[in-house]
Amino acid sequence: MFCDEVTVQFIAGRGGNGCVSFRREKFVPRGGPSGGEGGKGGSIFLEADENINTLAQFNTQKIFRAESGEPGRGKDQGGSDAPDLILPVPIGTIIFDEKKKTLLGDLTKNGERFLVARGGKGGFGNAHFKSSTRQAPTFAEFGEPGQERICALELKLVADVGIIGLPSVGKSTLISRISNARPKIADYHFTTLVPNLGLVTMKPFGGSIKQNFLACDLPGLIEDAHKGKGLGIQFLKHVARNRVLVHLIDVNTLDPVQDFKTINAELKAFDRALAKKPQLVAFNKIDTIDKDTLQEVARYFLKKNRSVKKIFAFSCVTGKGLKELLFAVWKLLEKTTKKPADVVVKPDSFKIFRPHLEEDPKSYEVKLIKKRKTNSLFSVTGRRIEQIVVMTDFLNPEGVARVYDVFEKLSIQKRLRSIGAKFGDEILVGKQTIIYRWK
Numbered sequence: 001m002f003c004d005e006v007t008v009q010f011i012a013g014r015g016g017n018g019c020v021s022f023r024r025e026k027f028v029p030r031g032g033p034s035g036g037e038g039g040k041g042g043s044i045f046l047e048a049d050e051n052i053n054t055l056a057q058f059n060t061q062k063i064f065r066a067e068s069g070e071p072g073r074g075k076d077q078g079g080s081d082a083p084d085l086i087l088p089v090p091i092g093t094i095i096f097d098e099k100k101k102t103l104l105g106d107l108t109k110n111g112e113r114f115l116v117a118r119g120g121k122g123g124f125g126n127a128h129f130k131s132s133t134r135q136a137p138t139f140a141e142f143g144e145p146g147q148e149r150i151c152a153l154e155l156k157l158v159a160d161v162g163i164i165g166l167p168s169v170g171k172s173t174l175i176s177r178i179s180n181a182r183p184k185i186a187d188y189h190f191t192t193l194v195p196n197l198g199l200v201t202m203k204p205f206g207g208s209i210k211q212n213f214l215a216c217d218l219p220g221l222i223e224d225a226h227k228g229k230g231l232g233i234q235f236l237k238h239v240a241r242n243r244v245l246v247h248l249i250d251v252n253t254l255d256p257v258q259d260f261k262t263i264n265a266e267l268k269a270f271d272r273a274l275a276k277k278p279q280l281v282a283f284n285k286i287d288t289i290d291k292d293t294l295q296e297v298a299r300y301f302l303k304k305n306r307s308v309k310k311i312f313a314f315s316c317v318t319g320k321g322l323k324e325l326l327f328a329v330w331k332l333l334e335k336t337t338k339k340p341a342d343v344v345v346k347p348d349s350f351k352i353f354r355p356h357l358e359e360d361p362k363s364y365e366v367k368l369i370k371k372r373k374t375n376s377l378f379s380v381t382g383r384r385i386e387q388i389v390v391m392t393d394f395l396n397p398e399g400v401a402r403v404y405d406v407f408e409k410l411s412i413q414k415r416l417r418s419i420g421a422k423f424g425d426e427i428l429v430g431k432q433t434i435i436y437r438w439k
C-alpha cells in the first residue's frame with residue numbers, strides 16, 4: 001500500500017541510572033566510591049533507504065520506542081549503552097513537527113539520517129562525584145529520560161522526471177517500456193491509483209550506461225482535479241520535486257490543444273511553480289494513425305501553442321520515437337541542474353541532522369514567571385541544567401546539594417538574583433520546583 005502522510009510518536013530510551021557503591025576489599029577499611037555510570041538510552045533515527053517507497057509501515061505502528069541504557073554497577077563498571085533504533089524511510093521523506101508548522105528535516109539521499117528522538121544520558125555513579133571536599137558521596141544520578149516527540153512525516157518522491165497527462169494516455173505504459181517499473185496498465189481511466197517510480201536506463205536505447213534517471217508515473221488528472229474531481233490532486237505534491245515533466249497526449253484525442261490546456265491549468269491551480277517546470281510535450285500511440293494525420297495534428301497543435309517549440313511523437317507498442325524522447329529528456333535534465341543525474345554521492349557526504357547540537361548545552365535562560373509578595377516564581381530553561389535536574393534524586397540531600405552547587409557554578413543563582421529572586425522564591429526547572437536558598 002502506498003502512503004505518503006503519517007503522524008508518529010517516537011520515544012527514545014532512558015539512560016541507565018548511576019550506581020552508589022563503595023569498594024569493599026580485604027584490608028582496605030574504607031574503600032572509596034565505586035558506583036559506575038549508567039549506559040546511554042537508544043536514540044531513534046530515520047534513515048533514507050532506496051529500497052522503500054512508502055510510509056505505509058507507520059500506518060500500522062504509531063509509537064516507536066528505543067531501549068533504555070543499563071544501570072551502572074559497583075566496582076566502577078558502567079552499564080552498556082542501548083542500541084539506536086534506525087527506522088528506514090523512503091528517500092524524499094520530510095519531517096515536520098506535530099502541527100506541521102516547522103520543517104525539521106528532509107531526507108533526499110540514500111543513507112541520510114535524521115535524529116527524531118535523542119536517547120537519555122546515563123546517570124553518573126557516585127564515583128564521579130568524588131572530590132577533595134566530598135570524599136564519600138552517597139548519591140548518584142538517575143538516567144535521563146529519552147526524548148519524546150511526535151512528528152508528521154510526509155513523502156515527496158524525488159524523481160527527476162514526472163510523467164503527467166489525462167487518464168489513459170499511456171503514462172504507465174511508457175514507464176513500463178523505459179524503466180524497471182511494472183505498474184498496472186489497462187484501457188480504463190484511473191488505472192493508476194498511486195505514483196510509481198522507475199529507474200530509466202538509456203543503455204537499451206543507445207545511451208551510455210551512466211545515463212539513467214528516476215521517472216515517476218502519476219495518476220491521471222482531469223479537469224477540476226484541484227476541486228477534488230477524479231483522483232484529485234493529492235499526488236501533485238510529488239511533482240514538486242521533479243526537475244522535468246513529460247506531458248503525454250493521446251494522439252487520438254478529439255482536441256489535443258484542449259487536453260494540454262486542461263492539465264496545465266490543473267498544475268497551475270495546485271501550485272504556480274509546477275506550471276513553470278520545464279515540460280516536454282509528446283503524442284503517444286502514433287502506431288494507431290498514419291504519418292500524414294500525425295503531421296497534421298502536430299502542425300495544428302504547434303500553431304495553437306506558440307510556446308511549445310517541438311512536439312515529440314512515439315508509440316509504446318512499436319517503440320518508435322522513444323529513443324528521441326529519452327535523449328531530449330536527458331538533455332533537458334542536464335540543462336536544468338548543474339549536476340548531471342548520474343553523480344554518485346559518496347557515503348561520507350551524507351548529512352546527519354542533529355538539531356540539538358546547534359544549541360550550546362550550557363546556555364540557559366532565566367525568567368520571572370509570576371511576581372508574588374512572598375514567594376515569586378521563576379523559571380530556568382536550558383538543555384544542560386534541565387538535564388541535571390531531571391537526573392537528580394531529590395530524596396537524597398547530597399543530590400540536592402549538588403544541584404545547588406551547579407546553580408552557583410553556572411552563575412544561574414546570580415542571574416536569578418539580578419532579575420529579583422530572593423530567599424524562599426520558587427524556581428521551576430523542567431517539572432521540578434527548587435527553592436532559591438541564597439540570602
Ligand SMILES: Nc1nc2c(ncn2[C@@H]2O[C@H](COP(=O)(O)OP(=O)(O)OP(=O)(O)O)[C@@H](O)[C@H]2O)c(=O)[nH]1
Binds near residue numbers: 170171288314318
Ligand atoms: N496502441 C497503443 N496503445 C497504447 C500505447 N500506449 C498505451 N496504450 C494503451 O492505452 C491504454 C491506457 O494505458 P495506461 O498506460 O494504463 O494509461 P495511463 O495514462 O497510465 O492511465 P491512468 O493510469 O488511468 O491515468 C492501455 O490499454 C494501453 O495498452 C501505444 O503506444 N499504442
Ligand SMILES: [Mg+2]
Binds near residue numbers: 172183218
Ligand atoms: Mg497509469
